[in-house]
Amino acid sequence: MRIWQIILIFVAEMRRLKKKIYYGACALTFAMLAVVRQCAHVLPDDNPTEDEVVVETAHLPTPSLPKASATPHPIRSVHSYKDCFPDAQDVQIVAAHRWGVRPVRDRAQAEERKDELVFIGSNPYYQIDRGMASSIPYLVPRAALLLQDIGRSYLDSLFVKGVPLHRIIVTSVLRSEEDVRNLQKRNGNASPESCHRFGTTFDIAYNRYAHVGRPVTNDTLKWVLSEVLRDKRQQGRCYIRYEVKQGCFHITTR
Numbered sequence: 630m631r632i633w634q635i636i637l638i639f640v641a642e643m644r645r646l647k648k649k650i651y652y653g654a655c656a657l658t659f660a661m662l663a664v665v666r667q668c669a670h671v672l673p674d675d676n677p678t679e680d681e682v683v684v685e686t687a688h689l690p691t692p693s694l695p696k697a698s699a700t701p702h703p704i705r706s707v708h709s710y711k712d713c714f715p716d717a718q719d720v721q722i723v724a725a726h727r728w729g730v731r732p733v734r735d736r737a738q739a740e741e742r743k744d745e746l747v748f749i750g751s752n753p754y755y756q757i758d759r760g761m762a763s764s765i766p767y768l769v770p771r772a773a774l775l776l777q778d779i780g781r782s783y784l785d786s787l788f789v790k791g792v793p794l795h796r797i798i799v800t801s802v803l804r805s806e807e808d809v810r811n812l813q814k815r816n817g818n819a820s821p822e823s824c825h826r827f828g829t830t831f832d833i834a835y836n837r838y839a840h841v842g843r844p845v846t847n848d849t850l851k852w853v854l855s856e857v858l859r860d861k862r863q864q865g866r867c868y869i870r871y872e873v874k875q876g877c878f879h880i881t882t883r
């Protein structure tokens with residue numbers, strides 16, 4: 630059979646099958662469209678429409694930060710600093726003996742006793758006084774946690790009361806035997822049995838603060854601090870003495 634005869638037979642056959650091929654192609658096209666549509670429902674679109682974005686964000690939780698500027702919490706202070714923070718040496722020294730460490734000789738020995746003492750020289754919630762000369766920044770873990778909680782509660786309170794943020798300043802921490810001797814040389818009245826020798830006790834200034842936001846110079850900062858300290862004392866976490874001469878709160882963990 631010659632090639633032109635084969636072509637003639639093929640063309641005749643195609644004419645005969647033309648309708649069937651046409652219907653077959655249509656059916657195949659519809660089937661493919663159905664499959665593509667189904668896949669589009671299963672797989673999420675990489676670029677959601679604007680309507681879809683609105684629906685999704687409507688399910689996100691509302692931020693729970695307090696709106697300090699909207700309704701600031703009131704500042705009440707305490708009725709009397711002396712009455713609210715009366716814990717004298719005889720009370721505090723008992724807790725210092727209970728929770729404290731053996732007195733440390735000097736700074737080098739404090740650094741060696743890492744299993745008993747925590748270095749508190751760097752913390753976002755409070756500042757160690759740059760001029761702190763007669764003590765070293767170490768506390769027992771219980772007292773270090775208390776100090777951090779006071780610093781954090783203070784920032785929280787300032788925020789909810791709408792007061793510019795300030796950090797408390799720690800003016801005295803652990804006194805080594807060397808520090809105590811030097812203090813006694815300068816001040817004969819300095820107690821050799823100070824709570825500061827045991828790592829349980831620290832002082833927080835009430836008349837100086839490290840400002841984070843706009844500086845505040847009136848008594849507002851002291852009022853808020855006294856509220857925070859009163860709460861910690863009432864929770865049974867510490868003993869506190871209001872020290873008028875030193876301008877600080879003298880605090881021992883309990």
Ligand SMILES: [Zn+2]
Nearest residue numbers: 801831832879
């Ligand atoms: Zn003190």
